Structure formats: structure tokens, C-alpha cells
């Protein structure tokens with residue numbers, strides 16, 4: 001039996017709809033819109049596209065969008081000064097500095113400068129620490145989006161074997177913590193893991209976040225497992241084409257024959273990332289304005 005395809009795009013659209021309605025309520029109560037500032041340094045074409053789609057999604061969700069596109073040559077000092085201004089700006093509830101930054105800028109220093117209560121990416125150590133010890137804070141958008149897809153499909157995750165492949169601060173580590181909080185039995189696998197295929201074969205839940213195109217094969221997957229593919233890799237263009245295809249870290253066409261459910265790339269986790277960013281911004285706005293967000297709504 002072929003796997004169910006988990007429609008992240010549709011799920012994300014529903015979440016954006018809910019956030020948009022709550023953001024309209026917020027604006028009525030607060031007398032201002034929730035605001036998201038997105039900062040992009042340099043002119044990487046992929047980053048330009050993401051920042052553009054974040055801006056559009058923000059406006060569509062009844063929030064204010066503040067875009068700051070700075071040249072590649074921007075100094076670390078100038079970027080830090082902008083972050084300070086955004087921290088102090090009462091119209092800005094959430095701040096996202098698009099990564100990666102140019103090599104001459106220390107990413108950790110920039111993330112550390114963001115007010116943790118405006119850190120809607122959940123990258124600041126204060127938020128990483130809150131997640132680690134079970135306090136409420138901002139959770140990185142991609143892993144939180146993956147959890148929403150998993151709980152929607154599986155309900156209670158208690159006792160399930162989850163294998164997270166990848167140990168980044170942005171996806172792998174927070175993903176493992178969220179799964180652990182949901183009472184899954186969690187393994188974090190990575191490039192040095194021995195017998196990776198055997199480790200993955202024990203998983204009821206596989207979250208692939210390695211950044212290697214189509215690395216996870218059908219014979220690694222336990223029949224019926226739920227497979228969440230975080231990877232977004234662009235293949236080399238076919239002869240005659242100017243852009244290569246987007247593929248995940250999972251060999252989709254073969255894994256779908258074995259898995260119980262699988263996210264596609266594109267149309268899986270990626271759209272969830274942006275929807276959760278808006279959700280986190282809505283939460284930030286309520287906290288900053290001292291307005292309660294109706295419990296259990298998002």
C-alpha cells in the first residue's frame with residue numbers, strides 16, 4: 001500500500017487562515033497590527049524568494065510586515081544597530097534575521113542581540129534553554145511545524161520510536177526535544193552514526209534533516225512508518241533546463257511505497273515553516289501587548 005501524502009501546503013494554509021482571523025481580533029483589541037520585521041543581508045536569490053513570500057504571507061494574515069534588505073557589504077556593527085532599533089520599536093513584535101549571513105558577520109552575535117521575546121525564530125539561547133527545560137518560549141518554526149503534522153496524523157506519540165537524522169540547532173536538536181516532550185523514544189542520528197540504515201529501520205517516526213538529496217532509501221524504512229522530510233535540495237538542472245528540481249533528503253518515489261505517510265518536497269514541511277512563523281509572531285504580539293491569546297486556539 002502506498003503511503004498517504006501529508007499535504008503540508010494545505011495544513012499550512014489552514015493554520016495561516018486561523019492565525020489571520022486571530023490577528024484581526026488582535027488588531028481590534030490592541031489598536032495596532034501584530035508586526036514582523038524580516039532582515040535580509042545580501043542578494044542570495046533563494047533567500048530573496050523566501051523573504052518575499054514571508055512578507056506576502058504576513059500581510060495576508062492581517063499583520064504588518066517590515067522588510068529590511070541590506071547590501072552584502074553591511075558591517076556587523078550596522079546590522080547589530082538595526083536589530084537594536086527593531087528591539088526598541090513597539091510596532092515590531094517579531095524579528096527574523098534571515099540566515100545564513102555573509103561570512104564577515106558573526107551569526108551567533110546577531111542572534112544574541114535579538115530580544116528573546118521578539119525572537120520568533122526561536123534561535124536565541126534563551127529560547128533554546130527554555131525549550132530544553134520545559135519553559136514556555138519560542139520554538140523554532142520548522143520543528144514545531146513538523147510536530148503539528150505528526151500529531152495531526154498520529155495523535156498521541158507516547159512510546160513511539162522516533163529517529164531524527166540531523167543535529168542542527170535549528171532543526172535536529174529542537175525536533176528531538178519536542179518529540180521527547182511528547183513522550184516518544186528519541187534517537188538523534190547524524191553523519192557519524194554507525195549503521196544508520198539499521199537505526200532508521202526501528203523508527204515509527206523518521207524526521208530527515210541532513211541536507212543531502214534523496215539520501216534516505218526505501219529499505220531503511222519500517223513499513224507503515226511516518227516520514228517527515230525537512231530537506232530542501234536543488235538538483236543540478238537537466239540538459240536544456242535552467243533550474244534543477246527540488247528534492248528532499250528522502251528518496252520520495254521509493255520510500256512512499258513502504259511508509260505509512262510521508263511529506264512531499266515541495267509542499268510538505270516548507271510551507272509549515274512560514275505558517276508557524278506567523279503563529280509565533282501572533283503569540284509574540286499578544287505577550288508584548290499584554291493581551292491573552294484564547295487558550296488552545298493555535
Ligand SMILES: Nc1nc(=O)c2c([nH]1)NC[C@@H]1CN(c3ccc(C(=O)N[C@@H](CCC(=O)O)C(=O)O)cc3)C=[N+]21
Nearest residue numbers: 050096097098099100121266267268269270271273274
Ligand atoms: N532566520 C531564518 N529563519 C528561517 O526560517 C529560515 C532562514 N533564516 N533561512 C532560510 C531557511 C529556509 N526557510 C524556508 C522556508 C519556507 C520554505 C518553503 O515554503 N518552501 C516551499 C517551496 C520552496 C521553493 O519552491 O523554492 C516548499 O517546500 O514547498 C522553504 C525554506 C526558512 N529559513
